[in-house]
Amino acid sequence: MSNLNRVRLGVNIDHVATLRNARKESFPDPIKASQIVLSAGADTITAHLREDRRHINDNDIKNITNRFSNKLNLEIAGTEEMVEIALKYSPFSCCIVPEKREEITTEGGLDVVSNFKVLSGIVKKLKDSGIRTSFFLDPDKNQLEKSINIGIDCIEFHVGKFCKLLNLKKIDEANDEFNKIKNLSNITFNSGVEVHAGHGLDYETTKKIIEIQSIEEVNIGFFLISQSIFEGLEGSVKKMVDILRER
Ligand code: PXP
Numbered sequence: 001m002s003n004l005n006r007v008r009l010g011v012n013i014d015h016v017a018t019l020r021n022a023r024k025e026s027f028p029d030p031i032k033a034s035q036i037v038l039s040a041g042a043d044t045i046t047a048h049l050r051e052d053r054r055h056i057n058d059n060d061i062k063n064i065t066n067r068f069s070n071k072l073n074l075e076i077a078g079t080e081e082m083v084e085i086a087l088k089y090s091p092f093s094c095c096i097v098p099e100k101r102e103e104i105t106t107e108g109g110l111d112v113v114s115n116f117k118v119l120s121g122i123v124k125k126l127k128d129s130g131i132r133t134s135f136f137l138d139p140d141k142n143q144l145e146k147s148i149n150i151g152i153d154c155i156e157f158h159v160g161k162f163c164k165l166l167n168l169k170k171i172d173e174a175n176d177e178f179n180k181i182k183n184l185s186n187i188t189f190n191s192g193v194e195v196h197a198g199h200g201l202d203y204e205t206t207k208k209i210i211e212i213q214s215i216e217e218v219n220i221g222f223f224l225i226s227q228s229i230f231e232g233l234e235g236s237v238k239k240m241v242d243i244l245r246e247r
Contacts, residue, residue, distance in 0.1 A: 012221025040237035048075035109138035156196035163200035189214035
């Protein structure tokens with residue numbers, strides 16, 4: 001199995017909005033950040049419109065879709081309100097994620113097994129309006145099988161646990177997690193569903209995770225935005241694009 005194209009990069013710009021909102025200012029501007037990220041070679045902009053609007057807000061989504069046609073991967077919870085917003089702005093792609101108000105970041109994958117009917121309805125609505133659909137899943141076979149049954153276009157595997165283990169140099173456990181992700185990625189790819197990876201990725205963990213040939217896209221936020229303090233946003237994104245080119 002081999003993908004000839006380089007792995008695509010989606011850059012999550014939520015934390016540009018986190019910084020802006022911390023001082024209730026109009027800067028740093030997520031639109032300006034999106035412009036830099038795309039010119040530096042990223043393929044898409046990822047943004048999570050949370051129920052509590054703690055970072056990205058509705059106006060940001062409107063501005064990104066107006067300004068950068070077919071470039072937004074909108075992350076949303078599977079709620080009626082969010083699906084309405086997705087249908088209104090018609091992003092290129094929608095990734096359905098679980099959402100808890102008290103969490104600092106998306107802590108785990110979607111429970112497709114328990115929410116099969118609701119999620120099937122959401123996927124149908126989004127696909128009918130031409131939006132690429134994706135589920136954010138823990139590397140779990142049951143969840144994957146149900147997602148494939150629904151007819152989802154892409155699966156984004158939550159690789160946060162793998163990244164943590166590798167960063168802590170717990171090599172055996174990291175290898176076990178890597179093999180689990182690899183096995184499920186290959187099943188996904190062989191079912192005709194695109195494979196993505198996201199959460200907690202940095203330069204080193206990205207180099208390792210893209211050894212899985214079936215992974216076609218990564219979505220990375222916190223590390224790239226943090227690293228931009230030291231290397232500039234253009235610099236951190238370009239460095240990641242170079243890593244993705246190496247596969
Ligand atoms: N992909 C999904 C579905 C996410 O929820 C997040 C975090 O918002 C990311 C990717 C990016 O994760 P990180 O900010 O840790 O790179």
